[in-house]
Structures are given as C-alpha cells and as structure tokens.
Amino acid sequence: MVPFIVPAKEKVLLKIGEAPKLPLASSQFDIFVWNVYKGQKAHLFEQDFKRLGENKDFIFLQEALLDQRMPAMWRSDFSAYEWHLAQSFHYKKDLSSTGVAIGSKLTPLSVDFIRSKTRELFWLTPKLTLFSEYSFGEKKALFVCTHVLNFVTLKAFTSSLYEIAEKISHFDGPVVLAGDFNTWNFKRYMIMKSIFRELGLEHLDLEDDGRILKLDHVFVRGFDVVKAKVHHTIVSSDHFPLEITLKL
Template identity: 75%
Template sequence: MVPYLIPQMEKVLMKIGEAVSPPFPPSEFSIFVWNVYKGQKAHIFSRDFSKLGYGKDFILLQEALVGEDKMPTIWKKDFAAYEWHLAQSFQYKKDQSSTGVAIGSPYAPKAVDFIRAKTKEMFWLTPKLTLFNEYDFNGTKVLFVCTHVLNFVTIGAFTGSLYEIAEKISHFNGPVVLAGDFNTWNLKRFMVMKSIFRDLKLEHLDLQDDGRFLKLDHVFVRGFDVLDARVHHTVVSSDHFPLEIKLKWTPPGEPSKIILP
C-alpha cells in the first residue's frame, strides 16, 4: 500500500505565518538555501536551522516537512516574523505531515505559484515541485524560485523538467533568484542545467568553501551584484550542506557582477 497521498493541484500551496516587515528589504540582503532532509536528524537539526537561518531575508528549503511538531514549530518559535509558503509534493498517510519546497521571509510576496514536473520519480512515483514567489520591492518586481529537480529519471525527463522551470521564468523580465536541489550528480546533468538557464541570462554562482563531493545544490541570479556565496561544509544535520548568499541591487542599466572578498 502506498504510504502517501499526492494533493490535488488546488491544495498544493500552504501558507504559515504572516510577514511583519516593511514592503521591501535594504539594498543588500541575505539568502539561505538548504535541502533539510525532512529534519530527520532532529537532535541537531533544530539548532543548526535556527542558528544559520537567523536574520536571513529569504530562506529557500527543499524537503521541508510540515505537520504536528515538525518544522512549523521551529518557524513559529524562532522565525515568528516570517511568512512561509510551501508547495507540497506529497502527504504521509501515517501522520498527515507534508513535504515539499518552501520559501520563508519577513517580506510578503505579491504572488505565489508553482509547477509540478510532468514526470514523476521512478520507483516512488512522487512528483517534484518548483515554487515561484514574486515580490514588489519599492516598485521593482523580483522573482524568487525554489526548486527540487527530478532525481531518478532519464536525462530526457530531467532536461524536460528544467525546461518547464525555464519556460515559466522566461515570462518574467525583472531580477531573479533561482536556487535549490538540482540533483546534478553527473557532468551531463550539470552542463544541461547551466546551458538552459544561461539562455535566460541567469548567472550560476561559484561557491566559496565548497567542500562538496557531489554538487547537487545551486544558485542562479539575474539583476544582482553578488557580495558573498558560500557553502557551510561543516554542517552535518542534513545530507546536503546549506548555502548562504549575499546580494546587492544592481543599478539600472548596469550588468551584475561578482564582488567577493
């Protein structure tokens, strides 16, 4: 018997909390990206998540887990000023908890949408989702995209899922942050990913302190100067290392650039 349920499309999105900050962030802001492994290493996960996520303007999660005594407990305790949006991949029948991709921020989005990959994972037959949060910062529209890309599928299905994401981004003309777990566990997947998003003028960030053997998690940006981009490679409370990015608005008409220490 299948131990999970896949929600109907109209029930995929979930909101937790209310944003309390001003309508737009300062000229420089921070982003935290992490596949949190459903918080399975609970004895150390809560500590690391609260410490590393503290003060970040945007938190993008993959494999977030929402249910009784799950991540919302941490969110409400240590991130009470944040508004969280979750796109649910599936729901466990046993305890009704849901897992998927999430974006948390003290700034409220003007629009929230998602896409569900047309192909499901082999064996488990679960879907992968991409969450799109659009913000209006003092008249400038900014798109934050949090994704968890297909893993156990053919290269054709993998490529097709990236084109689905790219097609939706292509309709947005402003600054973009695209981040998440892309499951690029071989060179072909990595090169396909870079090629598809390069065509949208999205810049792939090389990360400092990158001690990863497999580079599965990535960040792309458009319309920002990059002040810092690093991997917290000593954190072991997930099977993925968290990423931390600091960005600055690019003046209109100027190309974005990397300004790393």
C-alpha cells in the same frame, strides 16, 4: 499499497505566518538555501537551522516537512517570517507533508508553483518548484525555489528543467533561482547550466565549497553578488547549506 497521497493542485500551496508590512531595511539582503533532509536528525538539525537561518531575509528549503516540529519552529523562532510551502505529497501514516518552501520577511505579491510532469521512478512522487514574486520599491523580483527530479532518465530530467525555464521566461526582471538540482553527473550539470544561461541567469561559484558532489545551486539575474558560500561542515542533513548575499 502506496504510502502517500499527491494533493490536488488547489491544495498544494500552504501559508504559515505573516510577514510584517515593512520594506526591507536596504537593497542588500541575505538568502539561505538548504535541503533539510526532512529534519531527520532532529535535535542537531534544529540547532543548525536556528543558528544559520537567523536574521536571513529569505530562506529557501527543499524537503521541508510539515509535521509537529518544523512548522512549530517556524512559528516560534522565525515568527517574523511568512512561509509558503508547495506540497509534493502527504504521508498516509500521519498526514504530514513534504515539499519546497520559501520563508521571507516580505509578503510576496504572488505565489505559484509547477509540479513536474514526470514522477520519480520507484517512488512515483512528483517534484515541485515554488515561484514567489516580491516588490523592492519600484522593482519586482522573482524568487524560485526548486527540487528537481532525481531518479529519472536524462530526457525526463532535461524536460523538467525546461518546465521551470519556461515559467521564468515570462518574467523580465531580476531573478533568484536556487535549490537542489540533483546534478549528480556531468551531463546533468552542463544541461542545467546551458538551459538557464539562455535566460540570462548567472550560475554562482560558491566560496568554501568543500562538496565532492555538487547537487545544490544558485542562479541569479539582475543582482550584484556580495557573498556566496557553502557551510561545508554541517552534518545535520545530507546536503550542505548555502548562504548568498545579493544587492539590487
């Protein structure tokens, strides 16, 4: 029996919390990106997440888990944030769900998602990409949090990236695209860079990058990059967190 349920499209998006109705203090802001491994290393994960996520303006999560613990942490320790989650699937055993999320100190102008047309081999689960549009004074920017297909053919992987690129192509302004791209070989890595380069997105080289396997990436367009680094000593997930400071 399949242990999960894929929600209907109208039930994919979920909101937790409310951002204050205030603009950001400046045009420079911090973004935190992390595949949190569903918070499986519970106590250690919570310590790292609270410490590294503190005071960030935007938080991009992959493998976020809506269980009893993670949303409670969002509501208490990140109560000034508005969280939007695109749910990939629900576990039948306890109805908890997992997916990609963006937490922000701004209320988005719009939130949307795409679900990969192909599903993972063996698990048969889809992957999600979340699109949030924000206003920075007279400028609008698109923030995209993605978790790309892993156990699929190279053709299916490439097609899933084009699905993301096609939606981004309809937006003319500044863009941040970040998440877990599952680029575990050189072909995947080069295909990823090529597809998003066509949209004018710059792939960021990260400071302190001690990763042997580089699965997580950040692309930007229309921003100055102040800082982009990897927290390569963190062991509370199977992915290292990324921290980026951008300026409009």
